[in-house]
Amino acid sequence: MPNLFLKNSVEISVFEKAVYTALLEVPKGKVITYGDLASNAGFFGASRAVGNALKRNPFAPKIPCHRVVKSNGEVGGFAYGVRRKIEILRSENIEIKDGKIINFSKVKI
């Protein structure tokens, strides 16, 4: 395994490292899909694995996990509840209706 970093005494796989790093490049007020994030991280098609990586994210508030959404415009999941995710997104001026993002093509990277 070509991985294992040490961040705050927590082991991180190269996969997670790549995902978190790529995610940090998403500006406030914008979102990215699980699939695109996977691609940006260098793991095309790993959308599902990305979800897992975010869920078990060791350092929660440090990374903007809330900016990762589904490719169909739905919000997706969140470790602390979808409700919370929506609130945070709204606080970043991203409109959401019925669990779906308004103007998805415009707020998406």
Added chain:
DNA sequence: TGTTTGACAAGCA
């Protein structure tokens, strides 16, 4: 070391 698991995606009826 094989199987199961998900915060997914895309295609089709």
Added chain:
DNA sequence: CTGCTTGCCAAAC
């Protein structure tokens, strides 16, 4: 639009 099926991938069992 809804619901179902298959494909995916890294991590956890």
